[in-house]
Amino acid sequence: MAAPSLSLSTASGRWVLLATILGSALAGIDATVVNVALPALGSSLDAEFSALQWTVSAYALTLASFILLGGTLGDRFGRRRVFVIGVIWFAVASLACGLAQDVGTLIAARAVQGVGAALLTPGSLALLQVTFRAEDRARAIGAWSGLGGVATAIGPLLGGWLVDVASWRWVFLINLPLAAIVVWIALRHVPETHDDAADGTDVDWVGGLLGAVALAGLTFALIESSRGAPFVVGAVAVGLVGAAGFAVRERRAAYPVLPLDAFRSAQFSAVNGVTFLVYGGIGVVFFLLVVQLQEVSGFGPVAAGSSLLPVTALMLLLSARSGAVAARIGPRLQMSLGPLVCAGGLLLLARVGAGADYLTDVLPGVLVFGLGLSILVAPLTAAALGAAPDEHAGMASGVNNAVARTGGLVAVAAVPVLAGVTDGVSDGFSHALWISAGVLVVSAVVAAATVRNDVLDADDHDDHDDSPVQHESPDLQQLSHCGVGAPPLASACDDEGRPAGR
Numbered sequence: 472m473a474a475p476s477l478s479l480s481t482a483s484g485r486w487v488l489l490a491t492i493l494g495s496a497l498a499g500i501d502a503t504v505v506n507v508a509l510p511a512l513g514s515s516l517d518a519e520f521s522a523l524q525w526t527v528s529a530y531a532l533t534l535a536s537f538i539l540l541g542g543t544l545g546d547r548f549g550r551r552r553v554f555v556i557g558v559i560w561f562a563v564a565s566l567a568c569g570l571a572q573d574v575g576t577l578i579a580a581r582a583v584q585g586v587g588a589a590l591l592t593p594g595s596l597a598l599l600q601v602t603f604r605a606e607d608r609a610r611a612i613g614a615w616s617g618l619g620g621v622a623t624a625i626g627p628l629l630g631g632w633l634v635d636v637a638s639w640r641w642v643f644l645i646n647l648p649l650a651a652i653v654v655w656i657a658l659r660h661v662p663e664t665h666d667d668a669a670d671g672t673d674v675d676w677v678g679g680l681l682g683a684v685a686l687a688g689l690t691f692a693l694i695e696s697s698r699g700a701p702f703v704v705g706a707v708a709v710g711l712v713g714a715a716g717f718a719v720r721e722r723r724a725a726y727p728v729l730p731l732d733a734f735r736s737a738q739f740s741a742v743n744g745v746t747f748l749v750y751g752g753i754g755v756v757f758f759l760l761v762v763q764l765q766e767v768s769g770f771g772p773v774a775a776g777s778s779l780l781p782v783t784a785l786m787l788l789l790s791a792r793s794g795a796v797a798a799r800i801g802p803r804l805q806m807s808l809g810p811l812v813c814a815g816g817l818l819l820l821a822r823v824g825a826g827a828d829y830l831t832d833v834l835p836g837v838l839v840f841g842l843g844l845s846i847l848v849a850p851l852t853a854a855a856l857g858a859a860p861d862e863h864a865g866m867a868s869g870v871n872n873a874v875a876r877t878g879g880l881v882a883v884a885a886v887p888v889l890a891g892v893t894d895g896v897s898d899g900f901s902h903a904l905w906i907s908a909g910v911l912v913v914s915a916v917v918a919a920a921t922v923r924n925d926v927l928d929a930d931d932h933d934d935h936d937d938s939p940v941q942h943e944s945p946d947l948q949q950l951s952h953c954g955v956g957a958p959p960l961a962s963a964c965d966d967e968g969r970p971a972g973r
Contacts, residue, residue: 479607479614486660487602488611492618493653494558495595497646498588499619500626501530501565505581506758507630507776508639510765515639518574520892524694525578527758528883532690533585534592535876536683539728539869540675542593546666547674550594550601555657557590562650569643593869601664617787624783627761631776675728678720682728684713686877693884729870739858739867741921746851746871747878748914749810752907753844754879755886756817763900768827778833782841789845797850801924806854809847810915814908816840821904857926882907 477484509523518526545553564584571577596615603611633641688710692703721727734740757779764770764778797805819836827833855871886906892899 477602490656491595496622498592499623504626504630506761508642511634511639516574522574529578529582530585531880533582534588537589540679541589545594549665551661551663554594561587565643565646569640627776631772634772675724678728681717690884738926742854742858743874745918746874750875750878751882752911754882785841785845790849794849802850802854803922805850806918807915810911812843814911817904817908821901854926
């Protein structure tokens, strides 16, 4: 493959950047914007609360299951090709969502939509990594991340407006013209690249499918637990069989979708354990809060959709600075303090009920919650990358992203059940946020007990020296915004621009 040569100052470079920003925005926005439309679509399709859970979880399930496979397919068959296929796939599924006449069809279409997101999400950043020359790559990634953060912030506001003035269906249908623009730009202006070393390698289709079966069984058991023992036992059995098969497959596969050997590193396991707990603790908030504000507090879709804008604003402002601090002192303090601050924000939000006022009842909790995420997410991402050798940074980032999405998926399935949220949000909302706050406190304790400050030192990641780190993490300095749905994907590149570790 030719060395990366694009410059950000050229028209060709700007076209590539635009394609990746719009493509990643498709998947990122849909992970949160649908929450705003849940009350409207629930009323339109006469859907039970468990069906609303599935509307969110079906997308998260397939995205978490196949995102690692999506990156592998891009390396193997061409990053632009898989990116474009993912965008088209996503658009067709969005059309099916928008035209769905019953909730079962909507849930199925959402699952298909998640597969498309898993194909396009890894490719958006990989295309920047392998096409821009080294001196422009950091600025390109910074622009991609910052503008992607703005798009994600605008998404719920746009979704609320569409629900208010048109229909919940337009939350999905709006994806079609955007996808068409992305495909046109990609085919006309984005060069094709692939990993020469991946030619002839096997794709771990079986591993990806078994992982999806394992997650689906667990998710079904949690969401449908009220249906009785036979349903739950059957779903758990399917999930356990899928998990066992996945573990066996990943140990034997020549090119596993999830290299289990990576978890032999105590630090890699510790950071990903904290990631699972953190995103489990915060995942349910974005699902329940906008529904509570509309169904109980009387907010309109636009007001509910914009209620969490301060979270994104704080992260855009503070995430890079937080990453720089972690690079100087090590990530343990921020990974321990951040979840506690987030938990405090959730306890403030737990007071939101009937007749809540945004400025006095919602905004204080949102600001504290956003501050906690700003303290936490960038150091956590840096620690995930630093826990593996440089040549495996792409794998480490992908695994951490998938673990985070799985944590959020499990939380959306489990916490409402534990909190007693079955027919509506009102009765169990406060309990759900207290449970989530408790999970965040546990994650803080785990981080304090297991994460070492020297984890960011990639050359010494197996040592037990707790001395402060003296170098900065370039990945975190490039990223001006870290997503709340999952940590940003990143892949280390060698001197010729190829993702390392492949």
